[in-house]
Amino acid sequence: MLTNSITVRLENMSQERFLSPLLSRFLEGVAAVLSTKREAVFVFNIQNDTDVQGSILNVTFSALQPGGASGYGAFFPSEELQEQIYLNRTLLRMISSQEVLPFDDNICLREPCENYMKCVSVLKFDSSPPFIASDTVLFRPIHPINGLRCRCPLGFTGDYCETEIDLCYSGPCKNNGRCRSREGGYTCECMEDFTGEHCEVNASSGRCEPGVCKNGGQCVNRLAGGFMCQCSPGEFEKPYCEMTTRSFPGQSFITFRGLRQRFHFTVSFTFATRERNALLLYNGRFNEKHDFIALEIIDEQVQLTFSGGETKTTVSPYIPGGVSDGQWHSVQLHYYNKGGGSLVDSTGALRLPLYTVWLELNQKEVTSDL
DSSP, X not given: OGGGOEEEEXXXXXXXXXXXXXXXXXXXXXXXXXXXXXXXXXXXXXXXXXXXXXXEEEEEEEEEEEOSTTSEEEEOOHHXXXXXXXXXXXXXXXXXXXXXXXXXXXXXXXXXXOTTOEEEEEEEEEOOOOOEEOSSOEEOOOEEEEEEEEEOOTTEESTTSOEEOOTTTTXXXXXXXXXXEETTEEEEEOOTTEESTTSOEETTTSOOOTTSSOTTOEEEEOTTSOEEEEOOSSSOBTTTTBOOOOOOOTTOOOOOOOOOOOSEEEEEEEEOOOOSSEEEEEEEOTTSOSOEEEEEEETTEEEEEEESSSOEEEEOXXXXXXXXXXXXXXXXXXXXXXXXXXXXXXXXXXEOSSEEEEEEOOOOOOOOOO
16 A cells, blocks of 8 residues: 555645645545545645745555455556546645645656666655644654665666667567567567567468457457457457557547656657647656657647756757648657757758657558458
């Protein structure tokens, strides 16, 4: 329970006022945000923030997920808990009557480890603090104590984790599959008619295997050899019923788990829209400061804004005719370990400090089964 906890910051709040009568409202607000029961939310620390000016109260809690035979599942992971609270702060404020501030930086986000060493947050607890009393509540807190340690992540070696291992060296992809190295592992891009983690499954001559059809698709063996996937209704693409397209109306958005601290990564996707202005991608910290990436459409043109510290940079490549034409366009965003760079020619590739971004304006090929 304790290791799955998070700490939120409440503005203009004292310990006594929080315990009576606002504790009950806070529990109801958190339960509403998480779609769980009030009894599944456990507050185990309230502590005045002495590092800032003003009356800021730190409240630490964890919560059980709904589900299971008893009506509850496992505890929410701390990352998911933090994201849900951050994205629904307005709802929490309306129910609890308390102003929830953006989160403080996790100690590891300050990048204390050298080279490619991975920072691991260590959470300890002190159960010796004294009781806190209000008019109606007697509360015994358990204070969290944050620390860290540095270690080599998977795929790196050396005395100081300065060397990245190419995990494609052994040729793990079968049947002429292409191996793409990624941080801590690799991904196989398979030739047509092959699938599986290592392209080991042949759809034209093999037989059905568990999990080969995605998203509830049913695998059917063909009489002449091979197999095919019968997909469930919805936006699933053949041949393996993968979900590659999502659509939603204006004034709405889809959230995914945020990107963790990375040394390098590539984000790629395709989009089609007729909106002149839209947000395509945003990833940032929960304190609304410092590092973030935002990819937008501004006046029918793609615009990248990013920050790796105190300042931000905006890049606006010009695409003749714009991208708000209802056609499919592809975007690839590359991040490299804070290396320097320079602006290159007008082919669509822009090399910059911290990031490289380019656009491939190709209409998506549409196929149908007859």
